[in-house]
Amino acid sequence: MASVDECRQALHDLAARMERNAETVRDKIDLDRTLACRITDLDAAFHGRITGGRLVDLADGDDPKAKIVLSSSSDDLLALVRGELDVTKAVAARRVSIKANPFDLMKLRKLL
Known part of the structure; x- marks a missing residue:
């Protein structure tokens, strides 16, 4: 099981990667939504905002009003961010849950 600090770092790494790709993504994707990331095995959560192809304003804690909610175990979150776990397969296997409206x-x- 990964730690809360490892999960936090993984999300910051993801934000940095998205920042590097934001220029190419921004013109293709018009998405501005709040995001909550819930770590099921640690009883921890993080929240932020996806806007302009970037993940910004990352902070500890849940956002119960988030428009997009990703739930996973700590190890699965790390594997997703590292590219070791395919998000489509993880959702199909119910290792990861993403709640959002169909258009989002x-x-x-x-983005993924």
């Missing part, structure tokens, strides 16, 4: 899910697929 289609846009998210382009």
